[in-house]
Amino acid sequence: TPSAPPAPTHPLALATVTAPPTSVDGFVREFLRELNFGQGVSLQASTVNDQYLALARTVRHYLMARWSETLRRQRETQSKGVAYLSAEYLLGRQLGNALLATDLTEIVADGLSQCGIELADLRAQEVEPGLGNGGLGRLAACFIDSLATMSVPCIGYGIRYEYGIFRQTFVEGRQVEQPDSWLALGAPWEFPHPENARRISFGGSVADHTDDDGVVRRRWTPAWDVNALPYNYMVPGYRNGRVNTLRLWRAQATDAFDLKIFNSGDYEEAVRAQTFAENISKVLYPEDSTPQGKELRLQQQYFFVAASIGDFIDQQLPEDFDLAQLPERIIFQLNDTHPVIGVPELMRVLVDEKRLEWGAAWEITKKCFAYTCHTLLPEALEVWSVDLLGRLLPRHLEIIYRINEEFLAEVRERFGDDELRIRRMSIIAEHPERSVRMAYLATVAGAKVNGVAELHSQLLRDKVLPDFHEFYPGKFTNVTNGITPRRFVRLANPSLSELITDTIGVGWLTDLERLRGLEPFAEDEEFRARFRAVKAGNKRRLDAVLRERDGVGVHDDHLLDVMVKRLHEYKRQSLKLLHIVTTYDKIVSGEVDVADVTPRTVIFGAKAAPGYKMAKEIIHLINAVGETVNNDPRVQDRLKVIFPPNYNVTLAEKVIPAADLSEQISLAGKEASGTGNMKFALNGALTIGTDDGANVEIRQLVGDDNFFLFGMLEPEVEDLQTRGYVPSSFYEADADLRRAIDLIASGAFSGGDRATFEPVVSNLLYEDRFMVLADYAAYIEAQAAVDAAYADTERWTRAAILNVARSGFFSSDRSMRDYIDRIWATPPSF
Ligand code: NTF
Numbered sequence: 001t002p003s004a005p006p007a008p009t010h011p012l013a014l015a016t017v018t019a020p021p022t023s024v025d026g027f028v029r030e031f032l033r034e035l036n037f038g039q040g041v042s043l044q045a046s047t048v049n050d051q052y053l054a055l056a057r058t059v060r061h062y063l064m065a066r067w068s069e070t071l072r073r074q075r076e077t078q079s080k081g082v083a084y085l086s087a088e089y090l091l092g093r094q095l096g097n098a099l100l101a102t103d104l105t106e107i108v109a110d111g112l113s114q115c116g117i118e119l120a121d122l123r124a125q126e127v128e129p130g131l132g133n134g135g136l137g138r139l140a141a142c143f144i145d146s147l148a149t150m151s152v153p154c155i156g157y158g159i160r161y162e163y164g165i166f167r168q169t170f171v172e173g174r175q176v177e178q179p180d181s182w183l184a185l186g187a188p189w190e191f192p193h194p195e196n197a198r199r200i201s202f203g204g205s206v207a208d209h210t211d212d213d214g215v216v217r218r219r220w221t222p223a224w225d226v227n228a229l230p231y232n233y234m235v236p237g238y239r240n241g242r243v244n245t246l247r248l249w250r251a252q253a254t255d256a257f258d259l260k261i262f263n264s265g266d267y268e269e270a271v272r273a274q275t276f277a278e279n280i281s282k283v284l285y286p287e288d289s290t291p292q293g294k295e296l297r298l299q300q301q302y303f304f305v306a307a308s309i310g311d312f313i314d315q316q317l318p319e320d321f322d323l324a325q326l327p328e329r330i331i332f333q334l335n336d337t338h339p340v341i342g343v344p345e346l347m348r349v350l351v352d353e354k355r356l357e358w359g360a361a362w363e364i365t366k367k368c369f370a371y372t373c374h375t376l377l378p379e380a381l382e383v384w385s386v387d388l389l390g391r392l393l394p395r396h397l398e399i400i401y402r403i404n405e406e407f408l409a410e411v412r413e414r415f416g417d418d419e420l421r422i423r424r425m426s427i428i429a430e431h432p433e434r435s436v437r438m439a440y441l442a443t444v445a446g447a448k449v450n451g452v453a454e455l456h457s458q459l460l461r462d463k464v465l466p467d468f469h470e471f472y473p474g475k476f477t478n479v480t481n482g483i484t485p486r487r488f489v490r491l492a493n494p495s496l497s498e499l500i501t502d503t504i505g506v507g508w509l510t511d512l513e514r515l516r517g518l519e520p521f522a523e524d525e526e527f528r529a530r531f532r533a534v535k536a537g538n539k540r541r542l543d544a545v546l547r548e549r550d551g552v553g554v555h556d557d558h559l560l561d562v563m564v565k566r567l568h569e570y571k572r573q574s575l576k577l578l579h580i581v582t583t584y585d586k587i588v589s590g591e592v593d594v595a596d597v598t599p600r601t602v603i604f605g606a607k608a609a610p611g612y613k614m615a616k617e618i619i620h621l622i623n624a625v626g627e628t629v630n631n632d633p634r635v636q637d638r639l640k641v642i643f644p645p646n647y648n649v650t651l652a653e654k655v656i657p658a659a660d661l662s663e664q665i666s667l668a669g670k671e672a673s674g675t676g677n678m679k680f681a682l683n684g685a686l687t688i689g690t691d692d693g694a695n696v697e698i699r700q701l702v703g704d705d706n707f708f709l710f711g712m713l714e715p716e717v718e719d720l721q722t723r724g725y726v727p728s729s730f731y732e733a734d735a736d737l738r739r740a741i742d743l744i745a746s747g748a749f750s751g752g753d754r755a756t757f758e759p760v761v762s763n764l765l766y767e768d769r770f771m772v773l774a775d776y777a778a779y780i781e782a783q784a785a786v787d788a789a790y791a792d793t794e795r796w797t798r799a800a801i802l803n804v805a806r807s808g809f810f811s812s813d814r815s816m817r818d819y820i821d822r823i824w825a826t827p828p829s830f
Contacts, residue, residue, distance in 0.1 A: 016072075019065045020058075027104070027111040031058045043115055049185050051117055052095075052125035055108070056188035059098045063234050067243035074153055079829045080328060081153030082819075083312055085305060085342060086140040086335035088284070089158050089246065090132030090165075092649030094189045094233075095123055096491050097145075101236035127182045128650050130164030131248070133288035134566040135481075135675050136374050138649065139452075140335055142484040142675075142812040148237035148244040149486070149510060150816055151828040155316070157308035159300060160190075160231045160248035161284040168607050168646040173623030177286075177610050190248075191232040196315060198307045199254060201225040202299065206395045217352060220395035226277040227252045228307035238486050238510060249307045251280035287609045288566040289380045298341070298384055298392055305342040309349060323354055327367035331824045334371045334446065337382040337438035343369060343445040344399040352395070358402070370823050371442035371449050372479075374672050376459055377570065386434040400436055404428055407444050411471065425467045443468045443475070448823045452481045453673035453694040455714070477822045480697055481673040482812035485512050488679045492653035495534045496683065496804075503527065512811035515804060522801040525794075532797055535658070535684060542658040545651075550644050554601045554658070558640065559790050562655060562685070563663035564605035564647055567615040570670040573606060574618055574764065575772045576663055577625060579783055581740040583639055584629050589739075594636050598787040601640040603655060605647025617760050619643075624749040624757070652676075657683045660800075661786060664689035665779065667770040669714035671695075678810035684800040686789075688782055690775070694810075701806045706799040708789075710782035711775040720774060727768035730776065737776050741765070 020030040034054035035043060041050050074081070099105045109119040132138060140156065147154040166177035203223030210216050228249040235244040253274035279296065280303050291297065312330060313323075321329075334340055343365060350361035375381070390397040404427040415421055423430070427440045443449050443465060451457030457478030461469040469476055490497045490509055500508060504517035521527040539556040547553045554560060563576050580602060586592045604622050608615035626641035644651065662680030664671075664687050671693035681687060681698055688708040689695040699707040712720065731738055741761060743749075750756035764772060790796050808814075820826055 017065045017068045019062045022062075022104070022107065024107050024111045024114070027058065027107050028114060030061055031055060031111060031115075034058050048121060048125050051112075052122045053186050053188045055112070055122050056095055056098075056126075059095065059102065059104065059108070060188070060234070062102045062104060063098060063236055063243050066236070066241050067234055067245075069241070070243050071245070074829070077829065078318065078329060079153055080824075080826045081155065081330060081829075082147065082824055082826055083308065083330055083332045084140060084144060084154060084156045084335065085308060085332055085339035086137070086156065086158050087301060087304065087338035088132030088137030088335075089129075089140050089144075089156065089248070090134070090137035090649060091129045091141045092138075092487060092653070093123070093126045093128045095126050097487060098234070098236060100486060100491060101238055103239055125185075127185060128648060129182050130180050130648055131158070131161050131284060133165055133284070133286065135673070136288075136336060139374075139481055139675055139812075142482065142487075143816060144235045144244065144246060145238075145484040145486060146482070146812040146816040148235045148242055149240060149484075150813060151237065151240060151242050152816065152820065152826055153829050154235075154244050155312070156235065156244075156246040157304060157311075158246070158248050159281050159284075159304045160250045161281055162250075163283040165284055165607065165648075166286055166610065170619075170623060170643075170645050173627065174620050175608055175610075175616050179283075189233055192250075193230045193232060196311070197227045197229045197252070198310050199225050200228050200303050200306050202302070202392055204394065206398060211355075213355075215355075217355075218395065218398065220348075220352065224277075225254050226280060226303065227254050228303060230307070230311065247308070247311070249281065249304045251278050251282075251303060253277035286607070287611075289375055289377060289568060290609065290612070291380065291382050292611075293382075293384070295388055295392065298388065301338055302341050302345070302393060302396075305339045306345050309342055309345055313349065323350060323356065324360065324364060326364050330368060331447075331826065332369050333819075333824070334369060334442055336372065336374045337442060340371070340382075340438040340442045340445075341393070341396060343441055344393075344396040344403070347399050347403070348395055351399075362403075362406075366445060367447050369442070369446045371439075371446035372452065373439060373442075373449065373456075373460055373464070374452055376456065376464060376670060376672055378464075381464075382438040383429065383435045384438065386428065386436060389436055397436075400427060400441060403441070403444065414471065421467060425471070439465070440468070443472075446475070448477055449475050450477045450479045450823065451672065452479065453697060454478055454480060455669075455691075455696050456672040456693060459669060459714070479815055479818040479822060480694060480810075481675050481678070482810050482815035483675050483678050483682070484812045485509055485682065487653070488656070489682055493534075493538065493657035493683055495537050496657065499530055499534055500804075508808075510813065512808035512813065515808040516806070518801060518805035522798045522805065528794060528797040528801065531684065531801055532793070535660070535800070538658040542654050545654045546642070546644055550642075552642050552644070554603070554642070555599065555637070555640070558599045558601040559660050559786075560658055561600050561602045561661040561663065562605075562659040562680070563665075564603070564652065564655060565674075565676055567606035567608040567612075567619060569614060569618075570770045571666050572770055572772055572775075573604065573622065574760070575665050575775065575779055576602070576604075577618070577622055578737070578740050578772070578776055579780060580625060580629065580639070580641060581743055582736050582780060584625075584632075584635065585736075585739050585743050587639070588632065588634050594634065594638055597638045598790055599638045601642065603659075604641070604643040605651060605655065606643075607647065614759070614763060617757070621744070621749065621757050621760055625744075628749050652679070656680055656685070659683070659685040660790070660796075661685055662687045662689075664692070664695050665711070665775075666690060666692050667775070668692045668712055668717050670770065678807065681803045681807045682810060684804045686786075686796070686799055686803060688779075688786055697809070698807070701809055702803050703806070706802050708782045708786055710778040712771070712778075717771065720771065725768070725771060725774065727771070727773040728765050730773035731765055734777055736780065737773060 034057045039050040144156045164180045167180050169176045201222030204221045206220050209219035231248050233246040346365050350356045429435050451460040508514040543553045656679050662685040664677045668690050674693040690711040745761045747754045
């Protein structure tokens with residue numbers, strides 16, 4: 001074989017990439033160069049978008065040296081890393097985080113102001129990549145931030161959706177979805193690498209084939225394929241010189257595909273085929289926690305997982321790598337069931353392509369995957385019909401059947417011919433149609449299975465996968481979720497961050513347990529005053545943001561009561577709504593003197609899946625109640641309901657630091673963890689919440705006195721379910737509840753029209769799957785306790801400070817340490 005040509009060289013070329021000088025002048029020079037030669041405009045003629053794009057690329061230059069050094073060392077050391085497989089990454093804006101990581105904020109602000117530009121205006125220009133629905137996608141973003149900050153090798157793999165989560169607007173109070181064209185004004189953070197495209201195949205058939213080594217193997221002859229183009233994004237660690245990689249795949253039609261059709265002269269058909277292929281990465285499915293089982297979604301899942309596994313094996317490993325060592329080099333973490341098709345894919349690669357024996361391949365595969373479950377709702381556990389899976393991925397279906405056969409043989413060996421058990425545990429379900437249970441496949445293949453909060457992990461073992469827990473007791477573990485304090489404290493709440501650093505010094509941002517040092521200051525009157533000033537400042541900041549954005553403001557002397565999360569019946573936005581209606585009803589009926597009502601502003605933020613009718617009705621009702629309450633002079637502005645449309649990470653960063661009260665009111669046993677709950681506590685809001693998800697751990701840590709607990713416990717929910725839940729009996733027994741529901745039913749919020757909200761009312765009265773009415777009385781009582789506590793300003797501030805001081809556990813750095821210790825065994829690298 002001819003030897004490779006020598007690498008290009010030149011006396012002026014430096015051996016490694018170097019960063020521009022870290023000085024105001026150095027920055028300005030680099031920025032102007034990007035403006036002139038990257039954007040092709042003079043400073044004088046540049047638009048805000050030109051300036052933003054040039055700034056983003058300039059900041060990239062400062063990260064580039066760290067990135068190439070990280071990649072070089074990883075190639076050299078080949079140390080074990082994580083491949084995080086996730087269909088969603090809800091990243092939020094990149095600029096602020098990149099500036100924070102490189103410690104360039106001041107230099108950049110100075111340099112820009114010398115050019116007559118405000119950094120804040122350029123920040124505001126960035127459109128956040130909304131490549132996720134809610135908690136699951138945001139968790140992935142927090143985790144990759146923490147891994148980079150902790151110097152752990154990680155590649156995040158996912159999909160570069162052309163359209164992320166829809167932009168929500170309201171028309172007459174109803175949700176209307178608009179496409180999120182986040183790429184329209186330019187994508188300065190991404191690095192396309194078309195030369196590393198991979199071909200991903202679908203469909204066709206499988207048959208026996210005698211290979212050149214004389215061995216008969218199964219051979220898949222696919223019917224069609226697409227190209228997967230990688231786009232790389234930097235994931236900078238916080239001031240540690242490390243930059244990990246996020247690699248998102250975009251679908252593109254393959255040439256061969258086009259050519260064949262072009263040769264036949266059918267131009268229109270060729271273009272249609274191209275559109276068909278590129279649909280795969282066109283749009284994020286907007287369902288949160290409720291998969292729809294659509295064919296295109298399975299295509300998306302296989303597309304990104306096959307591209308990622310192939311990329312890892314072919315591009316990240318040395319050429320002579322012994323695949324038996326794969327588990328020493330990588331762990332593929334499955335973010336819920338969305339990437340689970342990766343299990344049969346790795347088997348296919350090892351057996352069909354790399355020609356390993358089935359048994360050897362299975363030994364490797366079992367050690368290379370771990371599975372995180374993020375839900376308890378049975379309807380959220382993904383299942384694919386055998387018919388669909390077999391049509392789209394015939395070889396993978398065969399592999400799944402064989403995995404199942406061998407697994408069930410092991411079960412039989414342990415438990416005998418317990419047919420009921422076999423049927424319960426089979427990866428293949430027979431009813432209502434024959435289908436593949438992806439959570440079971442992940443559990444059988446995964447080295448570890450974890451839930452996302454203590455309660456969730458326990459319910460996962462006891463209720464969702466009890467047979468599997470009995471069969472593999474050591475496999476199950478918990479890792480409680482966390483959030484990155486870089487984005488959600490330091491960037492979102494600069495004034496609190498400054499107060500913290502003033503009080504306990506630096507270091508807490510990467511060692512969040514140090515916040516404990518704030519505890520004694522809860523007793524310090526002067527500190528409490530400063531803490532309150534921070535909160536008040538954040539309320540004014542939010543007021544300005546909302547006035548500019550939506551033309552509504554928040555009073556800074558109101559208790560700011562916030563419920564922001566996806567709209568889902570199990571999260572119970574309607575319970576919050578019933579509290580508002582009850583307060584309103586008591587004011588207008590004269591039962592309470594309006595002067596005695598604690599002034600409150602309630603903020604909702606929530607997107608409903610476009611096809612989720614009841615969720616959309618609830619959105620309409622929230623807006624209608626807000627309209628009525630806000631404009632009723634009898635309320636005298638003491639109760640306000642605002643619902644800014646299009647809640648996203650950018651808005652969260654403004655809302656959460658301003659909040660006094662955090663609403664975490666899901667029916668016990670339904671919210672796997674929640675992560676918003678953690679963000680609020682860390683920013684000094686008190687929680688009103690049920691004994692659910694990570695609320696349980698928040699309450700244990702912050703203390704009962706600093707948390708408003710209410711509602712049934714999970715076993716009580718189960719019990720009521722078994723006894724037979726009759727929501728109308730709660731309606732009949734509780735006069736306040738009756739009045740609130742009757743008021744809605746009467747048309748008071750719909751111009752007298754009783755039909756408008758009839759579906760919501762009858763759903764509550766006759767179905768109420770998530771027992772809103774059963775928890776109503778307890779919730780109203782807990783809200784009264786909130787009012788009483790808020791009246792004592794010093795007591796409230798003390799409790800808020802203790803929430804901050806005791807929430808260090810919820811750093812995603814701690815979550816990552818737990819994953820490393822319990823699941824990954826990937827020590828920090830360099
Ligand atoms: C969500 N799950 C859960 O509903 C949240 O409680 C949890 O905080 C996040 O995951 C992150 O773990 C899902 O979105 C899904 F898809 F799994 F249902």
